Amino acid sequence: MTDGVILCVDDEETILNxxxxxxxxxxxxxxxxxxxxxxAEAYEVLEGYEAGELPLLVIISDWQMPQIKGDEFLIEAHRRFPRVLKIMLSGHADPVAVDNARAHAELYCFLAKPWDKDELRDAIVNGMREKGL
Known part of the structure; x- marks a missing residue:
């Protein structure tokens, strides 16, 4: 049985894989x-989950992407899905952008690339527990 959905957003296919x-x-x-x-692709995926058949639980987003920066994306995602756990995963995040995401998108945590998989797992598990997801 599936508990819900984790959406990963990054402009690098190798990172997504x-x-x-x-x-x-x-x-x-x-x-x-x-x-x-x-x-742009992430917004299409989000539209599919607005109906609410399966809950969107976690968004893991890069910061440095071509069309829009990760903090701006997470703020828009938060507007549409305020209860979702949001994690920024980036090698080049601007501290001001991270603060912006914390203030306006309830960013749970920032993890630097290359990430530690145990740290990522703990962020997801602990963040979901804290948010009651």
Missing amino acids: ALDMQLDEMFGARFIVELAQGA
């Missing part, structure tokens, strides 16, 4: 993992 493999290894069939190569 690594996240997909690690999340599957960590959680198995507990979550459906959706991958979006940038914010």
